[in-house]
Structure formats: structure tokens, C-alpha cells
Amino acid sequence: xxxxxxxxxxxxxxxxxxxxxxxxPLGGFIAFGLGAAALGSMNYVLHETSTTEFCYTCHSHxxxxxxxxxxxxxxVNAAGVRAGCSDxxxxxxxxxxxxxxxxxxxxxxxxxxxxKLDTAEKxxxxxxxxxxxxxxxFKANDSKFCRSCHSIDxxxxxxxxxxxxxxxxxxxxxxxxCIDCHYGIVHKEPENAEQIMDAITAELSGEDDAGG
Numbered sequence: 001x002x003x004x005x006x007x008x009x010x011x012x013x014x015x016x017x018x019x020x021x022x023x024x025p026l027g028g029f030i031a032f033g034l035g036a037a038a039l040g041s042m043n044y045v046l047h048e049t050s051t052t053e054f055c056y057t058c059h060s061h062x063x064x065x066x067x068x069x070x071x072x073x074x075x076v077n078a079a080g081v082r083a084g085c086s087d088x089x090x091x092x093x094x095x096x097x098x099x100x101x102x103x104x105x106x107x108x109x110x111x112x113x114x115x116k117l118d119t120a121e122k123x124x125x126x127x128x129x130x131x132x133x134x135x136x137x138f139k140a141n142d143s144k145f146c147r148s149c150h151s152i153d154x155x156x157x158x159x160x161x162x163x164x165x166x167x168x169x170x171x172x173x174x175x176x177x178c179i180d181c182h183y184g185i186v187h188k189e190p191e192n193a194e195q196i197m198d199a200i201t202a203e204l205s206g207e208d209d210a211g212g
């Protein structure tokens with residue numbers, strides 16, 4: 001090995017200078033700070049775009065959904081508990097699922113911009129389609145969003161009516177979930193609501209049987 005090669009090789013093992021020793025942790029702190037700032041900013045945006053007031057910024061939500069919601073028991077009730085849009089339509093226990101869901105629902109802007117829902121007549125024409133999409137999601141995920149607030153285990157069945165208490169106590173053994181009975185609570189039902197729910201149940205039951 002030549003003298004030049006020896007010097008080049010020995011340089012690889014030379015102790016770094018003080019500037020390098022200072023720069024390594026400093027760079028790490030800067031990277032950490034930038035990452036924390038980016039994550040904090042993203043969480044802030046996720047929070048602000050999940051408020052009910054933000055949902056109202058879409059014309060159809062303010063003109064057609066808002067009156068239905070504010071007339072529902074999810075808006076005003078004896079217990080004084082209010083559930084907003086995000087409580088029923090966004091996941092709460094998985095950050096990555098939340099981000100994915102937000103990305104998907106952001107596509108709702110497209111029909112708004114295209115004027116698909118800009119009149120009461122157009123909205124009613126698409127009500128069944130929109131209801132089916134949401135009910136299918138609730139049925140498929142075992143009414144996951146409902147269960148973020150409601151729990152059969154926490155219910156005092158003795159305080160409920162006989163029929164209601166019986167249905168709740170037998171729901172799991174029957175393979176039933178919240179949306180099987182409690183659809184149309186906030187939003188007006190389409191005319192063929194029962195047929196839509198029956199079709200969803202039959203379809204998903206068929207998928208379960210095929211998978212089993």
C-alpha cells in the first residue's frame with residue numbers, strides 16, 4: 001500500500017473535530033424539532049377540519065344536513081350530551097385510520113364543486129345513495145363509531161322498555177349491531193330505508209358465509 005493510500009485510509013478512523021461532534025446532536029435536535037412541528041401541525045389541521053362547523057362550510061351540509069341534525073336527539077337531549085359529525089363519522093382509536101378516512105371523505109368536495117347536491121331536489125334524489133353508503137360502512141364495522149359513545153354493557157336495561165331491553169340484551173347473540181335498528185336517527189330516512197338495510201344485511205351476511 002502506498003503512502004498516499006495509507007494516509008487516506010487512516011483518515012477514516014481519525015477522531016472527528018469538535019465542530020462535527022457538536023453538529024451531530026444539533027442536527028438530531030433540529031430534525032426532531034421539525035418532525036414534532038410537522039406532526040403538531042398535522043394534528044391541528046385534522047382537529048380543525050373535524051369540527052361540525054367546518055362540515056357546515058359545504059353548501060349541502062349547511063342547507064340540508066344542518067336542519068336535520070339540529071332537530072335530532074344527537075343535538076339536543078335530556079342528558080345534555082351532544083354528538084357532532086366527527087363523533088359519528090370518524091374513527092377515534094386509530095390515528096392512521098383517521099388520516100386515511102379524512103383523505104377519503106375529502107373527495108366529498110368533488111360533488112359539491114360540481115353542483116351535484118346544490119338544490120333540495122338534487123339532494124333528495126341522492127339521499128338513498130348516500131344513506132346506503134354510510135349504513136353499509138356502519139354495518140361492516142359493527143357500528144364502531146356508535147360504540148365510541150354507547151355500550152350495551154353500560155346500559156341499565158331495567159330502565160328501558162321491555163322490547164328495547166330485550167333487543168339490546170340479545171343483540172350480540174343474534175349478530176345484530178346498532179345500525180340494524182338505529183338508522184335515520186339524525187338524518188331523514190330515504191323512502192326505501194328498510195329495503196336498503198335489508199339488502200345490506202343480506203349482502204354482508206352472504207360475504208361472511210362465503211368467507212367462513
